[in-house]
Structures are given as structure tokens and as C-alpha cells.
Amino acid sequence: MVDRLREAGKRLTAERRLLFDIVSKNPHLDAAGIYKLALEVNPKIGQATVYRTLNLLAELELVDVSPLGEAHGHYEVRADDHAHLICVECGSVREIPPPDGLRTLEDLEGFEVRRTELELIGLCPACAKKRREKEAPQTGDE
Amino acid sequence: MVDRLREAGKRLTAERRLLFDIVSKNPHLDAAGIYKLALEVNPKIGQATVYRTLNLLAELELVDVSPLGEAHGHYEVRADDHAHLICVECGSVREIPPPDGLRTLEDLEGFEVRRTELELIGLCPACAKKRREKEAPQTGDE
DNA sequence: ATGGCTGCAAACACTTTGCATCGGC
DNA sequence: GCCGATGCAAAGTGTTTGCAGCCAT
Numbered sequence: 001m002v003d004r005l006r007e008a009g010k011r012l013t014a015e016r017r018l019l020f021d022i023v024s025k026n027p028h029l030d031a032a033g034i035y036k037l038a039l040e041v042n043p044k045i046g047q048a049t050v051y052r053t054l055n056l057l058a059e060l061e062l063v064d065v066s067p068l069g070e071a072h073g074h075y076e077v078r079a080d081d082h083a084h085l086i087c088v089e090c091g092s093v094r095e096i097p098p099p100d101g102l103r104t105l106e107d108l109e110g111f112e113v114r115r116t117e118l119e120l121i122g123l124c125p126a127c128a129k130k131r132r133e134k135e136a137p138q139t140g141d142e
Numbered sequence: 143m144v145d146r147l148r149e150a151g152k153r154l155t156a157e158r159r160l161l162f163d164i165v166s167k168n169p170h171l172d173a174a175g176i177y178k179l180a181l182e183v184n185p186k187i188g189q190a191t192v193y194r195t196l197n198l199l200a201e202l203e204l205v206d207v208s209p210l211g212e213a214h215g216h217y218e219v220r221a222d223d224h225a226h227l228i229c230v231e232c233g234s235v236r237e238i239p240p241p242d243g244l245r246t247l248e249d250l251e252g253f254e255v256r257r258t259e260l261e262l263i264g265l266c267p268a269c270a271k272k273r274r275e276k277e278a279p280q281t282g283d284e
Numbered sequence: 285a286t287g288g289c290t291g292c293a294a295a296c297a298c299t300t301t302g303c304a305t306c307g308g309c
Numbered sequence: 310g311c312c313g314a315t316g317c318a319a320a321g322t323g324t325t326t327g328c329a330g331c332c333a334t
Contacts, residue, residue: 011288011333031323046291051324053289110267114203122256153308153313173298188316193299195314 004060015045019053023063146202157187161195165205 001020005012015038022037023029029037035050057063122128143162147154157180164179165171171179177192199205264270 009288013289013333015290044291046293047323048292048325049290055325110270111262112265112267112270113262114264117259117261120253120255120258123254125253128254151313155308155314157315186316188318189298190300190317191315197300 001057001062004062008060010056010060015042015049016053016056018042018045019050020057020062023054023057143199143204146204150202152198152202157184157191158195158198160184160187161192162199162204165196165199 002012005016010016018038018041019034022034026033026037031047031050031054034054035045035047038045038050054063054065058065144154147158152158160180160183161176164176168175168179173189173192173196176196177187177189180187180192196205196207200207
């Protein structure tokens with residue numbers, strides 16, 4: 001994470017460290033939850049910092065914003081793609097890592113699927129092309 | 143849709159018809175976009191009605207709220223599960239229906255996937271059980 | 285020492301709610 | 310005719326922004 005910040009010419013502050021740390025250890029918190037945990041460590045951190053930092057980390061692709069069905073966006077550190085089992089009733093989230101992952105329905109272990117979302121997020125052909133043109137061989141990373 | 147409303151003891155109004163129709167024909171609009179289209183047909187429809195109706199339709203499981211990566215929630219009529227190709231650059235959304243769907247990567251036709259989200263939305267075992275207990279044979283549908 | 289980052293609070297955008305009226309059943 | 314649904318506008322919630330001081334570089 002340090003490297004990525006440096007790369008992007010951003011500064012490494014205690015707040016950023018803290019927030020990234022919280023997101024790492026708590027995969028499915030929303031901004032409010034992250035803020036709350038942050039307050040316990042640094043009582044005078046501001047929510048603006050939380051939002052700014054999460055946006056920054058998302059831009060640097062260090063964390064992902066996971067939409068999580070009904071609820072609001074939650075944050076988690078970028079990792080191997082995995083499935084989310086999201087309960088519409090209690091909001092609980094279970095993760096299924098990909099290797100041992102979703103090979104059979106039995107892996108769901110009693111979870112009752114109502115609907116699924118498969119989102120492939122990236123660049124459409126046109127934008128991918130534009131980006132390649134715009135981008136110098138080594139420098140650019142947004 | 144009419145039936146589902148009836149079932150739930152809800153009334154069939156022109157506004158609900160209109161909004162459902164708009165969502166049907168425009169799979170990836172957000173609330174604001176839906177409202178805008180609705181205004182063209184019924185200039186005095188209120189946004190509150192749009193929100194209330196969309197929430198109602200979502201509750202009746204007639205439409206889904208699709209989180210769509212970076213953007214805000216979008217609405218679409220419930221249909222066969224399909225994948226979304228979401229461009230982070232221009233925000234375009236392409237749908238891939240399941241039968242002809244994502245069997246090979248070539249189906250992506252040049253889309254450059256950066257990350258994927260697989261969300262299985264439903265009831266965790268505990269809540270599924272609770273719901274079965276609470277639910278009378280015929281009456282209850284929350 | 286400098287410019288980016290932070291905290292604070294105001295601004296903003298989106299969604300929900302209260303109430304009187306309207307209209308489906 | 311009754312009770313739910315609507316339209317309007319105000320309230321609520323979550324997120325962003327402006328600015329002065331602070332701190333990583």
C-alpha cells in the first residue's frame with residue numbers, strides 16, 4: 001500500500017494507514033462503520049478524511065467498493081475474486097474464496113439464493129482502446 | 143405485474159404502470175433517469191412516487207436494484223440472471239443473457255475485465271429457517 | 285519550508301416522510 | 310365511500326467541498 005501511494009505521489013499519513021488497516025481487517029464495513037472504528041483509535045479523525053481516503057484507496061485500486069445487494073457500498077481490500085453470500089434478511093455477508101469456491105451448490109451450505117448478480121467491471125472495447133492510445137508506455141496509471 | 147400487485151393487496155395506478163413500463167424498456171436507469179422519463183409522459187408525477195413505486199416493485203420482486211459497480215443503484219425488471227459488463231471509464235453497461243451467456247471469454251468481445259463481483263443474494267440458513275417458521279402456509283409475504 | 289492532508293462545518297445530492305387531496309376498488 | 314396512493318415540500322441521511330492550520334516529504 002505504501003508503494004502504491006508513493007507511486008501516485010500521495011503522502012503516507014497516519015490516517016491513511018489506519019483506515020487501510022481497518023478495511024483490511026474488516027472486509028464488509030461501510031463508510032460509517034469504518035469511521036466508527038477509526039474513532040476508537042484516533043478520536044479526532046473526521047468523516048471527510050474517511051470518505052476522502054476510501055475514495056483515494058479505491059482509485060489506487062487498493063480497495064474495492066462492493067455494492068452488496070440491498071445495502072450501501074461496503075469496502076474491502078482488493079484480493080482474489082470471491083463470491084459474496086448476502087442475506088437480505090439480516091444483512092450478513094459470507095465470503096466464498098474462489099479456489100475452494102463455488103464449484104457445487106452444496107458449497108452454499110444452506111444459503112437460499114434468491115437472485116444473483118454477476119458484474120464484470122472493467123473497460124469496454126472503445127474505452128480500452130482510447131486508454132491505450134492516451135497512455136504512454138510506462139508512466140500513466142490514471 | 144398486475145397480478146403481483148393484486149396478490150399483495152396493492153392498487154394498480156397509472157403511475158405504477160408507467161414506472162414499471164419505463165423500467166422494463168430501459169434496463170439501466172437510475173431513479174433520476176426514470177423520473178425524467180416519467181415526467182415526459184406525466185408531467186406532474188412526483189419523485190416521491192418514483193421512489194415509493196420503485197421500492198414497492200423491488201419489494202414485490204418485480205424489479206431488481208442492480209448496484210452496477212461504481213455508479214449508483216440502477217433498476218431493472220426481474221429476469222433471468224444475466225451478467226453485466228460495466229465500463230469503469232464511460233459507465234456503459236452491456237448485458238449478457240445467461241443461455242448464450244458467459245461460456246467462454248470470447249463472449250466478452252473485447253471487454254477488458256478488471257475485476258468481477260459475484261453476488262448471491264438471498265437468505266442465510268438462519269434467516270431462512272426463521273422465515274419458514276414465521277410464515278403461515280399461505281398468508282404471509284412480509 | 286512547502287504543498288498536500290486533515291478536521292471542522294457548511295453545502296450538496298439523493299431518498300424518505302407528513303399531510304391534504306385524489307382515485308382505485 | 311373508504312382507504313390507499315399521489316403530489317408537494319420539508320426533513321433526513323450519506324457524501325463532498327471550502328478553508329485554515331498541520332505535518333509528511
